[in-house]
Each structure stands twice: as C-alpha cells, then as structure tokens.
Amino acid sequence: MRHAEFASDVPDAPFSSDKTLLAALAADLQSLNYTADGVAGLIGVEAWESLENDQLIPALLACRQADALAGNQPTAAVMLWLLGETVPEAHLSRAFAGTTPGGLGRLGLAERHGADGWRALVALRPYSSDAGGDVWVASDLGQHQRPGVLRRDHVLGIGQASRTLAQLTVRPAVDRALDLGTGCGIQTLHLLGHVRHVTATDISARALAFTRFNLLLNFERLGLDPDDLGNRVTLRQGNLLDPVAGETFDLAVSNPPFVITPRHPAETAESQFTYRDGGLPGDDIVSTLFKELPGVLTPGGTAQLLGNWEISSSAPWHDRIQSWIPATVDCWVLQREQLTPSAYALTWLRDAAETRDPDAFVDRYAAYIDDFRSRNVDSVGFGAVLLRTHEVPHTGHPASQQAAPTPEVPLRRFEEITHPLEQPIAPHFAAGVGRYDWVVKHAEGLSEQHLLVADDVTEERHQRPGAEHPGVILLRQGAGFRRTNLLSTELAGFVSACDGDLSAGQIVMALSALLGQDDDAFRSALLSDVRRLVLDGFLIPAAAS
Structure with a gap:
C-alpha cells in the first residue's frame, strides 16, 4: 500500500x-x-x-x-x-x-x-x-563535533559513501527516479539536475524532515516551487520498497543501511542506528535489494546502489552475489575493498563513536566477531552495484565471469578494483554498459567490425637485458577504471593493428598466417580476447570514435 x-x-x-x-x-x-x-x-x-x-x-x-x-x-x-x-x-x-x-x-x-x-x-x-x-x-552533528555515542536516529551528513554514490550514478535525462533511503537528501539534490520527478523514501521521519528542510532552503538553486514541492519531489516514510509498492521508476539509487550488524533477541528499532542498520541479519538488506529493486524499474531502467556482502574463503567473493540476481537482469558489481571481521567491527564501532564507552565497546566487538563466526564469514566486501532491466527480457543461463556475452545471456560482470578511479566514474559506467550492448549486437559479426585503440590507452613492454622479445606486454588505461591487461603476443599484435582500416577478421587472418596458426580454434580464441578488450574499453568501435 x-x-x-x-x-x-x-x-x-x-x-x-x-x-x-x-x-x-x-x-x-x-x-x-x-x-x-x-x-x-x-x-x-x-x-x-x-x-x-x-x-x-x-x-x-x-x-x-x-x-x-x-x-x-x-x-x-x-x-x-x-x-x-x-x-x-x-x-x-x-x-x-x-x-x-x-x-x-x-x-x-x-x-x-x-x-x-x-x-x-x-x-x-x-x-x-x-x-x-x-x-x-x-544533517546531524558528527562524532567529531559532539561528545558521546551518536543518537540512534542519527541523520548522516555528506560522507564518503554519499559522495561515492553520487560519483558513480549514471545520469540520463529521465522522467522518474527513486532515492531509496534518502537520509538528508544528498542523492535527491543530484537527481534533480536530470530527473523530472524524484520520490525520496526513508524509514526515519527525522531523515525526511532534514531532506525537506534542505530542499526548501535551496529551492531557488534547485528550481523548485516552495509552495508546490510535490511537483518535483515526493517524500514518503516507510521501509525499503514498501512506500513505492506498485510504482515503477526509470532510475533508482540507494545508499541503504547496509552495515552488517549482530542481531540479538531483545533488540528494538529504537536500539538500532537507523542510518546504517537495516535490522536484518548478515547481508540480507543488500541481497533483498538485489532481488527486489529490478521490480520497481521500468523496462530498460537502471538501479545503482552501494553495499556490503559476506565472503567465505571457500568460494569466490562474488559467488553468493550471483545467486541474488534475477535471471533476466543485467548486473555489474565493482568491489572496492575487503575487510576482515575484526577490521570491519572496529570500523563501524568507531563510526558511531561506540568506542567511547569502554565496557559496551568490548561487548559489542565480541558480538560482531561471534556473529561473523556463526556464518563462517572470512571477510566483508564493499562496493558498487549496477542493475538494469531490459526492453525484451533475456533468456538462458547466466554467463560465467569469463564467458563472452550473447543476446541470450544478460550481463554478469564482477570486478575487484582497489586502486583510485577517475572521478566521477559514472560516464565510464555508462560507456561500459554501452560497449556491452554493442558486443551483444555484434556477437555474430565481430570479425566484420573495425576497431580503434582508445585514446587513453598506452602499452608497456618489459624484457630481460639482452632478450630478443619482451617477456611481459601490458596495456594500461589512463582514465576511467584505469585497468591493466596482460597481453599475449598475438593479442598485442592485434591491438597494434587497430587503426580502423582493417576489420577485426582481416587482422586475425593476417596474424594467423604470420604466426603459423591457421586453425579455427586460434582465430576463435583471439576474437574472444578482442571481445574482452572491447568490453573493458581498451578497444572501441571505429564508428563510435
């Protein structure tokens, strides 16, 4: 309702x-x-x-x-x-x-x-x-401005997480957007620059009061009518997606209360820090949003959010995440860091200034460690997520991390990048999704396409003194995600020939003859490597330059 x-x-x-x-x-x-x-x-x-x-x-x-x-x-x-x-x-x-x-x-x-x-x-x-x-x-005063533990209904201000979400949000001009868990309204302020109407929700009445104050204080700069705020912004109180049941949006953003917090039987909503604690065990808040956010998106709509997820050493870090994604939804997860249970507990106990009460701090720290141990958690990942629905739903089985996309398989991309990225990173997220769509469109005809090396890409060659050939060839991006790719000799040769004159198939055939690898397996494997370079943005379609 x-x-x-x-x-x-x-x-x-x-x-x-x-x-x-x-x-x-x-x-x-x-x-x-x-x-x-x-x-x-x-x-x-x-x-x-x-x-x-x-x-x-x-x-x-x-x-x-x-x-x-x-x-x-x-x-x-x-x-x-x-x-x-x-x-x-x-x-x-x-x-x-x-x-x-x-x-x-x-x-x-x-x-x-x-x-x-x-x-x-x-x-x-x-x-x-x-x-x-x-x-x-x-927003509320932070721990550095006031003594004592933060109030439980603390309304968070401008922090690293809110800046991160603002920098990674793709910003098309759309009709309707959802800011889920708006807090003091930072994401709504950004959304108003390219969205006709924003619906901002939060479980906290205090948070919504802060958001309303911020909108009305800045109404002139934001192009709002203070006497008709609802024409551009709707504020609703409620948990997760309850306030927007039955509605759809072109874009959804969320910096949810994703912090993994130990649960105990006697806790109440008043004992939780509402800005960070969703009240569910483990990473259930994030897994719930993975599963349910696509349901409030229009066909072709996008959701972007931040989150934590639990990781076991017995499986790849993204293994559990894959099980949360609806079969017909594109998903791109960028993991930015991993913390041990101990480091994670200390981070969030300090965040709420709970370390200022020594006795309670010891008990809370022990509760965190016991909670992680009960689920065999070895580390906790943090990162950004992009979800996208389709005009025509995909069918078939999810692709593996290495498999090339086809029209029958939705995007499944799981990357761990811990080095600094170019900011804002949003245009590069948008370009990456666009390249995926291009690769899907040309899945059967990539060999006919003409490619160029992206302007920000450089090559490094390393070899032992006196060696005839380099032992290591690296391709580096100077912008965006700043990825580095280790090239084989044949892939390096392909990249060096990408000036837009020859088609991908013509370059592959020439390399096949030059290297004495005149077989379909060699050509297919090389084209698969080329496809990944396109997806990563090292190579771009000549028509798009």
Missing part, C-alpha cells in the same frame, strides 16, 4: 514550515559566501580538505586567526556548524542580521549555550552539487 506523502516538521530536526525565515537564512548564507569555495578561501584549502576528512583542528586554528586579524563574520558559520564551537551572540548577530540568532533557534539550527553563547543543534554544510551548484545541507 502506498504511504502518504511526508510533509511535516519533526521534533529535534530542522523546521521547514517558516518559508520567510528560510529565505532570510539563504540570503545570509549567500552574503557570507558560505560555499565550499568560500570556506576554502577563508580557512585555506589544506584546512578545508582536512575538514572534509573530519580533522577539525586546522580549520579551528584558521578561524581563530581570521577573527584575530579582522573579526571575520563568515567564521561564525564555520565555527558554529562545521566545528561545533560555541559562538558569542554578538558575533552571530552580525553574521546573521536577517535571520538573527533567535531565528536560527526557531529553525532548529542552534540553541543558547552558557551566558552569552550559541551552539549548533545540527551541522549545516556548504556543498557543490551538479544539480544546483552551491547548496547547503543540514
């Missing part, structure tokens, strides 16, 4: 009902040049980059120096919302002449602290979005 649209203020979250006060706040923030570039210019690029990594001291020292030199008004916003410091009321009054400190209090952004000071109730961060340029994003 469809849930009602969420459109209300929530206690302990920013209030968005007073549009006049929101407009005054936006004007004050603009006057202060409270933008990503503006703050970096104020405190220095190095301090800003440290701030992006939750290192507050360089920014704090820079703000103190700026105040000592010039009584700089913009530092009031930085000190208040980015550093969590107490700001004198006089400083805040000068910086926010239109909003006033009292107005910040009514909006739920700050509160009186001490005899003559104000401190933040939330974080309000400048952010550069491809939808509206410079925007401001409210």
